[in-house]
Amino acid sequence: MTKRRQILVIGNNESGCTPELEKLAYDVGVEVAKSESVLITGGLGGVMKAASHGAHDAGGLTVGIIPQDNPSYANEFCDIVIPSGLGLSRDFLNALSADGVIIVGGGSGTLSETCAAYMHKKPIAALKNSGGIASKFSDQYLDHRQNVKIVGVETPQEAVRYILSQITA
Structure with a gap:
């Protein structure tokens, strides 16, 4: 049996998640599931819950x-819950568990996960039209090291397609 691909979806928590971001994240989750990849999130609300809901459905x-x-803090759409007990440091565990990362909106927590993925050269796609970290860093590198370019995409389908092209290449 071969290891299944694992795609991390990151973005706004419940306090910054608009209905538009929820819809985008839900659709990303659906696309991750359709690709037969495992969806990884931070397991809480907002984009995390919406993506998990989409993949679950x-x-x-x-x-x-x-x-x-x-584990009771996790949203109801998580099939597997890993209660890390690491607080904000769990952002690194999330990034290192993923083969690739998709950003939907996002604030400082999302930036932390993005930086962890960037430092470990994980492929990263950002939904350009979702605002926040995704829009701010689309189509650029985070720093002079140019570890990986954060590729801006327009749709959830493009995001998953890009990540799959990078992890199966």
């Missing part, structure tokens, strides 16, 4: 790596 497998030590 499409019959995919969802993993939530939560910052708390109690």
